[in-house]
Amino acid sequence: MRALFLALLLLFAAPLAADPTMPPAALADTPLPDAAQEAKAQALMHELRCLVCQNQSIADSHADMAGDMRALVRSKIAAGESPDEVRAWLIKRYGDWVSFNPPTHGAALGLWLAPLLFLGVGLLLALRLFRRRGSETKA
Amino acid sequence: MIVELGHAALWLAAAFALLQALAPWLRAPADDAERWTGLAVPAALAQALLVSLAFGSLVWAFATSDFSVKLVAENSHTMKPMLYKLSGVWGNHEGSMLLWILVMAVAGAAVSLADSPLGDRFRALVLSMQGIIALGFYAFLLAASNPFARLAIAPTQGNGLNPLLQDPGLAFHPPMLYAGYVGLSVAFAFAVAALLERRVGPAWAAAVRPWVLAAWAALGCGITLGSWWAYYELGWGGYWFWDPVENASLMPWLAATALLHSVAVLAKRDALRNWTILLAVVGFSLSMIGTFVVRSGLLTSVHAFAVDPARGAFLLVLLALYIGGALLLYALRASTVAVGEGFAPVSREGALVANNLLLAAGLGVVFVGSGYPLLVDVLGVGPISVGPPYFNATFGPLMIPLVLLMAVGPFLTWGAARTDKLARKLAVPGLLAVALALYAFAVWDVRAAFSLIGFALSAWLGVATLAILWGRMPWRTPRATWGMALAHLGVAFTLFGITASGALTRELLVNLRLGESAEVAGYTMKLVDVAPVAGANWTALEATLDVSRGGQPLTVLHPQARLYTSPMMDTTEAAIHTRINGDLYAVLGKPDGSGRWQLHVWWKPFVIWIWAGGLIMALGGALSMTARASARRSAAQPVGALVAA
Numbered sequence: 167m168r169a170l171f172l173a174l175l176l177l178f179a180a181p182l183a184a185d186p187t188m189p190p191a192a193l194a195d196t197p198l199p200d201a202a203q204e205a206k207a208q209a210l211m212h213e214l215r216c217l218v219c220q221n222q223s224i225a226d227s228h229a230d231m232a233g234d235m236r237a238l239v240r241s242k243i244a245a246g247e248s249p250d251e252v253r254a255w256l257i258k259r260y261g262d263w264v265s266f267n268p269p270t271h272g273a274a275l276g277l278w279l280a281p282l283l284f285l286g287v288g289l290l291l292a293l294r295l296f297r298r299r300g301s302e303t304k305a
Numbered sequence: 306m307i308v309e310l311g312h313a314a315l316w317l318a319a320a321f322a323l324l325q326a327l328a329p330w331l332r333a334p335a336d337d338a339e340r341w342t343g344l345a346v347p348a349a350l351a352q353a354l355l356v357s358l359a360f361g362s363l364v365w366a367f368a369t370s371d372f373s374v375k376l377v378a379e380n381s382h383t384m385k386p387m388l389y390k391l392s393g394v395w396g397n398h399e400g401s402m403l404l405w406i407l408v409m410a411v412a413g414a415a416v417s418l419a420d421s422p423l424g425d426r427f428r429a430l431v432l433s434m435q436g437i438i439a440l441g442f443y444a445f446l447l448a449a450s451n452p453f454a455r456l457a458i459a460p461t462q463g464n465g466l467n468p469l470l471q472d473p474g475l476a477f478h479p480p481m482l483y484a485g486y487v488g489l490s491v492a493f494a495f496a497v498a499a500l501l502e503r504r505v506g507p508a509w510a511a512a513v514r515p516w517v518l519a520a521w522a523a524l525g526c527g528i529t530l531g532s533w534w535a536y537y538e539l540g541w542g543g544y545w546f547w548d549p550v551e552n553a554s555l556m557p558w559l560a561a562t563a564l565l566h567s568v569a570v571l572a573k574r575d576a577l578r579n580w581t582i583l584l585a586v587v588g589f590s591l592s593m594i595g596t597f598v599v600r601s602g603l604l605t606s607v608h609a610f611a612v613d614p615a616r617g618a619f620l621l622v623l624l625a626l627y628i629g630g631a632l633l634l635y636a637l638r639a640s641t642v643a644v645g646e647g648f649a650p651v652s653r654e655g656a657l658v659a660n661n662l663l664l665a666a667g668l669g670v671v672f673v674g675s676g677y678p679l680l681v682d683v684l685g686v687g688p689i690s691v692g693p694p695y696f697n698a699t700f701g702p703l704m705i706p707l708v709l710l711m712a713v714g715p716f717l718t719w720g721a722a723r724t725d726k727l728a729r730k731l732a733v734p735g736l737l738a739v740a741l742a743l744y745a746f747a748v749w750d751v752r753a754a755f756s757l758i759g760f761a762l763s764a765w766l767g768v769a770t771l772a773i774l775w776g777r778m779p780w781r782t783p784r785a786t787w788g789m790a791l792a793h794l795g796v797a798f799t800l801f802g803i804t805a806s807g808a809l810t811r812e813l814l815v816n817l818r819l820g821e822s823a824e825v826a827g828y829t830m831k832l833v834d835v836a837p838v839a840g841a842n843w844t845a846l847e848a849t850l851d852v853s854r855g856g857q858p859l860t861v862l863h864p865q866a867r868l869y870t871s872p873m874m875d876t877t878e879a880a881i882h883t884r885i886n887g888d889l890y891a892v893l894g895k896p897d898g899s900g901r902w903q904l905h906v907w908w909k910p911f912v913i914w915i916w917a918g919g920l921i922m923a924l925g926g927a928l929s930m931t932a933r934a935s936a937r938r939s940a941a942q943p944v945g946a947l948v949a950a
Contacts, residue, residue, distance in 0.1 A: 195814060195816075195894060195903050195905070196814070196816070197814050208812070212693070213692070213693070213694050215690050221546065221548050221549070222546075223546075223692070225541070226539075226541040226546075228540070228875075228877065261688065262687060262688070262689045262690070263687075263688040263689060263690055264690070265690060266691070266692025266693060266694055266695070267692070267694035267695065268677075268689050268690065268691050268695055269689065273681050273684065273686040273687075274677070274681070274689050276673075276677070277673060277674065277677050277695065278699075280669065280670060280673040280699075281669070281670045281699045284665070284666040284669040284670065285662075285666045288662040288665060288666055289662065291662075292658050292659070292662050295576075295648055295658060296648050296649075296650050296655070296658075
């Protein structure tokens with residue numbers, strides 16, 4: 167397992183310089199034999215950004231680096247890591263940018279509070295509308 | 306020469322836009338204002354004619370591959386098929402801006418030629434607003450991005466167009482989208498004119514309604530085309546990625562959806578006056594943001610053309626002026642708009658207020674989600690990505706109550722609605738909704754709660770909407786009711802397509818040698834051959850896949866890995882076999898080095914329903930749009946009663 171891990175680190179040492187004439191990494195486009203693990207890996211791959219593409223997930227990208235990242239995700243999932251662990255590992259390495267699921271802390275918190283805010287303010291305005299029934303209305 | 310004539314026509318058109326903008330304001334002493342005001346209509350018509358000439362001359366330059374024109378040299382190629390030479394006119398920054406002006410001028414001509422129930426003075430004001438907006442675009446086009454610029458030395462060959470854009474779906478996507486954006490400019494101009502004239506009320510709502518519906522239908526068509534294009538062209542079978550540029554077109558659509566419902570309330574109950582005006586302002590503001598933010602290069606995306614920062618700054622200043630000006634006028638005048646009537650909670654208007662609340666919240670979420678990464682980046686607290694997981698978790702839940710209400714709303718009457726018969730009317734939709742969810746759970750093995758809710762809601766909405774029409778004489782049902790029912794039915798279709806394709810997609814990823822087969826969702830794919838083929842401006846490797854089901858041959862798929870020559874670019878051309886109950890979607894990958902070919906095949910159940918629903922919605926909008934004319938003919942049917950949508 168350790169050897170596999172090291173091999174992968176090596177593979178990742180120069181992902182941008184990936185030689186396009188090389189065949190893609192073995193797990194880049196080969197599903198895992200365990201269907202449940204593959205499903206988990208697939209779901210995660212759809213939530214990870216291809217770092218060299220314009221707004222594509224690694225599941226959707228034909229870029230070589232996306233293939234390398236798919237291989238990484240599959241091998242880590244196969245090694246028994248949970249999708250959250252893999253995601254955390256990638257975020258540690260590449261920053262929050264890599265995950266399409268924004269963090270729920272720090273500056274991104276406003277993002278998650280926004281829907282509640284909109285709904286709350288909207289509800290207040292709407293209630294005022296109904297309370298004023300019969301008199302005057304202003305939205 | 307023709308190109309120079311086009312350039313001159315554009316300058317002249319700008320002059321007419323200026324006249325159009327000034328007409329209602331000009332007044333020489335001892336002169337009568339009517340004469341000046343009357344100039345707005347001919348000015349708008351002349352402007353439309355001249356811009357058409359300008360646009361036509363650029364089309365001519367592309368069609369004849371006149372590479373002495375810089376834009377043509379940069380974006381076209383002699384080997385390109387004619388359709389894409391023509392769509393190349395707007396497949397670039399300058400051309401797309403010219404298209405915007407053209408659509409805007411045509412809309413101005415339409416306003417000039419259509420009835421003006423609010424009077425000539427009001428129409429002149431609307432045209433004046435349109436002229437003011439157009440002037441900004443003329444300034445931008447003529448000063449900062451002249452599409453007619455010549456090259457000192459003409460190259461013998463052009464650079465070509467991005468192969469991804471060489472597609473019939475995408476050829477018509479921008480014109481539809483722009484028609485929608487510009488349609489909202491009419492609503493915007495109506496709103497500003499109403500604020501100036503203090504004429505916000507039911508008559509105004511009835512007058513603006515067809516324009517809102519037209520814009521809404523065109524936007525819906527444009528978004529549907531774009532999404533369909535992404536699905537079959539980008540090669541992974543996704544149709545919506547919550548990409549900032551996709552969101553930029555979705556936001557005006559959401560605003561227009563809210564607007565056409567609040568216009569109904571204003572027309573019928575004389576309520577939501579300020580809110581309706583605000584929505585009209587916001588809707589067009591978002592259209593401009595949609596165009597400009599994409600064009601200014603603020604957002605990186607597959608859809609954005611690269612432009613230089615100076616242009617981006619120009620566009621942003623323009624944007625700030627228009628939106629800021631309109632909001633300022635709104636802030637100044639909103640308090641002077643006489644307030645409308647009050648509401649009962651359980652009523653048609655109550656449901657429509659809930660509709661507006663949820664749509665506005667959804668719009669806010671999309672806005673924040675699209676803008677937040679930019680904000681975070683500017684503040685320097687580290688780049689973040691906001692993608693499908695965020696929108697699914699926030700936008701999705703907001704749509705659940707919206708669809709629930711969509712089914713109920715049409716059964717409620719205006720004013721305090723009687724609720725005693727409601728349960729009986731909704732019993733069948735409710736039962737069928739539960740039945741479909743149970744069926745999905747038991748037979749399709751769906752376990753995700755969100756998907757089960759999606760199935761239930763699509764049945765709920767679809768059946769309830771059919772129930773509106775049930776027992777009515779089709780020819781005696783008002784056209785607006787038909788329009789509303791179709792639009793709602795379209796939503797049910799789209800929702801079903803999204804839910805089913807999301808929950809039931811089966812994927813096959815294999816490496817096959819020639820002669821080997823693999824199976825997905827009961828379909829057997831046999832790789833028969835991989836051979837080179839060539840097109841007008843590309844070469845490709847094309848696989849031949851024999852598809853059979855239960856031993857019966859079904860179809861042959863030909864996915865390609867293409868290499869375009871001008872410009873050089875790899876693309877994958879998915880082979881798609883569309884059935885009413887799903888698509889087989891095959892992509893040919895790379896050889897694995899040992900004589901096997903990588904194949905990626907999906908079975909995507911009911912995916913075509915997504916776009917069918919989008920088109921049905923737009924059709925409903927178009928049908929509703931024509932309702933006003935028929936309403937006038939039958940005096941028994943007051944306009945307000947028709948705005949069922």
